[in-house]
Amino acid sequence: MRFAAIGLDHRHIYDLTEGLIAAGGVCVGHTAPTSDPRVLEGFRKRFPDVPAMGQEQLLDDPSIGFVVIAAVPRNRAALAIAAMRRGKDVMVDKPGLTTQAQLQEVTQVAEETGRNWSVCWGQAVSRAGQAALELVRAGAIGRVVQTLSLAPHRLNRALRPDWFFAPDAYGGIVTDIGSHQIDQFLAFAQADDCRISATIGSFGTAPAGFQDFAEIVMETDATRGYARVDWFTPDGLADWGDGRLFITGTDGTIELRKNLDLLGRSGGDHLFLTDRTSTRHIACAGREVTYYRDFIDAVRERPDRRAVQMRAFAVTRLSLLAQTHAARFAARQ
């Protein structure tokens, strides 16, 4: 399964490409970034055998099955549409797009062309997250009462291009780093949709009004969800963020320490399960992330395209809804 990497503006393109290659994909070419040449350097270092090519050339190549996109978020929809119109399936970095109008257009084009449009949300494809989903689906903690997610991110100001601080370019904090959490909630609630609201905070991170904090509250008829995302990972932390997920069930609880076990066990993807009889630690770091293989299988076999991409559209719709109608909290300093 041959694919191309187009729109190399965010470093997430490294993970996406690596995941696809590990799942059997062959990356046959890449385009250049529009914003930050440093992303290109990192790509060349990781994938020295993948040649730089023109975007049109890649989109015209009938041997290429799909493209993977990590352009500036506001440009992702146009690239995805161009690719789908030329017979390519699409995997896109989160957020898949940034406006309601883009969502309508991508939905329509995916429908017309019969192409896959999949967003890699990251959280739901984490190793510990996958393991937790399997436990929950197997009934290990009874009915899910609530998922509660903490997702601090390191700002890394020196590494960030200008578009990173322009809300219309990245779509706002809920659309950007909140969409992960919405996807994750739907996965654990085993739901295709939810009620959603959000509060967006500005606690003084420059530039003025930068959305450095958000809370998202979600619910289905059976399950509650809460997520906090922010840009306040302290410099003294050993990873980019101390991501946690707490799942409360009627008969047990699960905690994920996604990035690191603070001053405890080494590495990430730690899962702690407590049920009626005991508390256990499950190390998930060695597990395969199945998202990339599932995507390639879906592109190749097309067994049920809607099942693959349904959540991509639902999560994108919910992210935009919550971002648009969020309450705003500008902190007094």
Next chain:
Amino acid sequence: MRFAAIGLDHRHIYDLTEGLIAAGGVCVGHTAPTSDPRVLEGFRKRFPDVPAMGQEQLLDDPSIGFVVIAAVPRNRAALAIAAMRRGKDVMVDKPGLTTQAQLQEVTQVAEETGRNWSVCWGQAVSRAGQAALELVRAGAIGRVVQTLSLAPHRLNRALRPDWFFAPDAYGGIVTDIGSHQIDQFLAFAQADDCRISATIGSFGTAPAGFQDFAEIVMETDATRGYARVDWFTPDGLADWGDGRLFITGTDGTIELRKNLDLLGRSGGDHLFLTDRTSTRHIACAGREVTYYRDFIDAVRERPDRRAVQMRAFAVTRLSLLAQTHAARFAARQ
């Protein structure tokens, strides 16, 4: 400083009495419980030298400076009022009372009599909580962006008397176990008041409609707060609840593992501080809890009665407000 324990309906009376004795108080008598004789057995085992006495006799004794109350919550206000009218200061287990009318009456009587009315919220007087407050006040994590608290509790159905399941007796989940969290938020936000809302959930714990889950969202002009309380501690956990507090600051973060460090270090009161330079574990289990000593000092010296009890009234008012106006979530099963 001589005191009496009256209204022995909740086992919290053990901790309150122990704390006061450790802080130099002398418990000169106790009354009997109105609901659950097992509480009395436990009290006698822990404090064999404290004699059982009549309530009127204790309230009439001019040598007794204050009373400590852990009656059925709906009866606490009346006991506190009786004690204040007879010249006694009051320390009461949380919740201090259960209705708006009781709050007005207690406020008025405290004002008229000049007596202290202090509620022991528990969380803010924990060792790790005290240590965290000191760090925050010293600027260790910059400005406080948010506090996020997880407070699961074990239901222990077999140990619970009937009043435990009657909302008018215990006041509802926000009033009861949520008031802790409100007190804690105000402490870290260094505020006397906040905006507040809540959602109360029923996920099927018998009896029907039992309030087994709640979320509380708080904000001042500078700080956000979120708390989840629930009755879903699994039987396989080594303590009654895996209480956590995450404090996000502009320059650092603090995590408290209040009850236990899941499959990690032994004991409770673990504090993890991450700032611009490092991540550190601070063991707080050996520290003195100062609440009881502060209360006794305030009763003895009366330097500023209002400062001691101000938060008791504010937190009680906010708890009742949030409990009364909470959104309700009855989970589909």
